[in-house]
Amino acid sequence: MLKYQRIAEELRSAIEAGEYGPGDRLPGENDLMALHGVARMTVRQALSVLRSEGIVEARKGAGVFVRAFRPLRRRGIQRLASERWAAGRSVWSADVDDRRELVVDGVQVAREPVPERIAAVLGVEPGAPVWVRRRRYLLDGKPVMSAASHFPADLVADTPVVSPDPGPGGVYARLAEAGHAPVRFREEIRTRMPSAGETDELRLPSGTPVILITRTAFTADSTVAEVNDMVLDAASYILEYEFDA
Amino acid sequence: MLKYQRIAEELRSAIEAGEYGPGDRLPGENDLMALHGVARMTVRQALSVLRSEGIVEARKGAGVFVRAFRPLRRRGIQRLASERWAAGRSVWSADVDDRRELVVDGVQVAREPVPERIAAVLGVEPGAPVWVRRRRYLLDGKPVMSAASHFPADLVADTPVVSPDPGPGGVYARLAEAGHAPVRFREEIRTRMPSAGETDELRLPSGTPVILITRTAFTADSTVAEVNDMVLDAASYILEYEFDA
DNA sequence: TAGTGGTCTAGACCACGTC
DNA sequence: ACGTGGTCTAGACCACTAC
Numbered sequence: 149m150l151k152y153q154r155i156a157e158e159l160r161s162a163i164e165a166g167e168y169g170p171g172d173r174l175p176g177e178n179d180l181m182a183l184h185g186v187a188r189m190t191v192r193q194a195l196s197v198l199r200s201e202g203i204v205e206a207r208k209g210a211g212v213f214v215r216a217f218r219p220l221r222r223r224g225i226q227r228l229a230s231e232r233w234a235a236g237r238s239v240w241s242a243d244v245d246d247r248r249e250l251v252v253d254g255v256q257v258a259r260e261p262v263p264e265r266i267a268a269v270l271g272v273e274p275g276a277p278v279w280v281r282r283r284r285y286l287l288d289g290k291p292v293m294s295a296a297s298h299f300p301a302d303l304v305a306d307t308p309v310v311s312p313d314p315g316p317g318g319v320y321a322r323l324a325e326a327g328h329a330p331v332r333f334r335e336e337i338r339t340r341m342p343s344a345g346e347t348d349e350l351r352l353p354s355g356t357p358v359i360l361i362t363r364t365a366f367t368a369d370s371t372v373a374e375v376n377d378m379v380l381d382a383a384s385y386i387l388e389y390e391f392d393a
Numbered sequence: 394m395l396k397y398q399r400i401a402e403e404l405r406s407a408i409e410a411g412e413y414g415p416g417d418r419l420p421g422e423n424d425l426m427a428l429h430g431v432a433r434m435t436v437r438q439a440l441s442v443l444r445s446e447g448i449v450e451a452r453k454g455a456g457v458f459v460r461a462f463r464p465l466r467r468r469g470i471q472r473l474a475s476e477r478w479a480a481g482r483s484v485w486s487a488d489v490d491d492r493r494e495l496v497v498d499g500v501q502v503a504r505e506p507v508p509e510r511i512a513a514v515l516g517v518e519p520g521a522p523v524w525v526r527r528r529r530y531l532l533d534g535k536p537v538m539s540a541a542s543h544f545p546a547d548l549v550a551d552t553p554v555v556s557p558d559p560g561p562g563g564v565y566a567r568l569a570e571a572g573h574a575p576v577r578f579r580e581e582i583r584t585r586m587p588s589a590g591e592t593d594e595l596r597l598p599s600g601t602p603v604i605l606i607t608r609t610a611f612t613a614d615s616t617v618a619e620v621n622d623m624v625l626d627a628a629s630y631i632l633e634y635e636f637d638a
Numbered sequence: 639t640a641g642t643g644g645t646c647t648a649g650a651c652c653a654c655g656t657c
Numbered sequence: 658a659c660g661t662g663g664t665c666t667a668g669a670c671c672a673c674t675a676c
Binding site for chain 1: 398464475578584585627
């Protein structure tokens with residue numbers, strides 16, 4: 149067993165045994181060097197193992213801390229039921245219980261040329277104009293997701309879909325009123341390590357992956373009304389899909 | 394901009410520009426040291442950024458290589474349709490096209506005490522006996538998933554469900570014949586960095602996350618017939634769920 | 639201001655792959 | 658045999674946090 153793995157293993161079992169609880173500070177790099185009689189790079193490598201497992205989180209100038217893990221349960225199918233938004237409730241309100249606070253942040257709506265990746269799904273020409281609604285979701289003050297919804301420009305022009313606050317039931321209720329009610333959704337899920345920009349926007353501690361969800365909303369005549377590109381902090385979410393055999 | 398970020402950025406854009414294609418070898422650590430006039434630890438940190446983004450993969454003694462990314466598309470709902478397994482087709486055969494080869498590996502069936510985490514979902518007492526079917530799936534020779542299905546012992550005793558090869562339609566077809574046809578499924582998705590054991594079993598290059606899927610199969614009387622714990626190589630999969638509003 | 643983690647240097651030995 | 662990446666040492670300066 150290599151030195152850095154031994155040190156990582158020792159800290160990991162101490163955490164699992166409850167010697168360090170969520171939010172507790174671990175021994176610092178200097179402590180660990182003295183304790184194990186190794187060079188600083190070696191303890192740093194040990195800590196980097198734990199960071200990359202998402203178990204601990206380093207805060208510059210402060211120390212290394214045990215991470216708390218209380219994910220949101222995102223019920224993929226129920227949350228998008230038409231009865232919900234027809235009744236004026238937002239999609240994301242289904243994800244939280246009453247004791248936690250989910251707020252939406254930095255809403256921006258803009259008319260832009262369609263990104264290449266989206267054009268194919270949306271079924272429009274590359275460079276065609278689309279309306280893009282960007283926003284970020286914070287749970288108890290911590291960013292957990294950022295999202296960018298893309299709508300074909302001719303579908304939503306002069307509708308409340310492109311207003312910063314679309315009102316009760318959100319954009320799906322407004323699309324329905326405009327005669328473009330979504331009747332079917334497809335969610336595509338990928339996961340990978342975040343880019344620098346994503347780390348920044350979601351304030352991710354290094355070592356947590358992100359989940360990428362691309363949701364496509366289809367109307368009754370099978371046209372695409374929305375392509376929503378989401379980036380989720382993987383540690384903050386459990387995704388759930390329930391369906392018949 | 395920090396040195397290691399500059400070097401990482403330069404390599405990343407070279408890869409995106411196609412100067413290095415999938416499988417190509419990047420300049421080695423010694424080359425990069427000479428090229429940028431920095432210490433070895435600095436180029437290593439640059440490369441570790443790219444590794445943690447899953448863009449490149451280091452092979453000891455050989456070099457650093459651009460990773461190929463050709464994920465499987467796993468259609469979560471269609472693949473579990475009862476018509477499929479009733480017609481004698483396996484669930485996983487829905488995931489691959491004809492040009493790629495998916496093989497099942499290391500099938501083990503054993504009667505064991507139920508793990509604590511599973512007991513709660515399965516609705517049995519802690520320590521009660523369950524039948525566990527473990528196996529691994531390889532795509533074109535590379536492990537992409539390992540899975541462990543848990544069945545309540547009294548439900549499957551003396552049925553082909555516990556035989557190494559359950560036959561056409563797989564265990565769901567056999568459960569159906571035994572009067573325990575699954576009628577509803579729930580899939581729970583988490584994602585995190587792999588443990589050492591998972592890295593080993595799936596032969597993961599460092600820097601790729603794993604996707605954990607826990608599937609629960611319910612019968613018509615709402616009892617749980619199976620809890621399937623899966624570990625997927627995140628880089629090998631795109632998950633897809635399609636459903637009505 | 640003292641201590642923390644983040645970055646960086648300049649060496650070293652090793653196991654492993656390729657040739 | 659040689660070059661590769663993996664591990665490790667022993668220093669250094671910096672920006673940031675907490676007090």
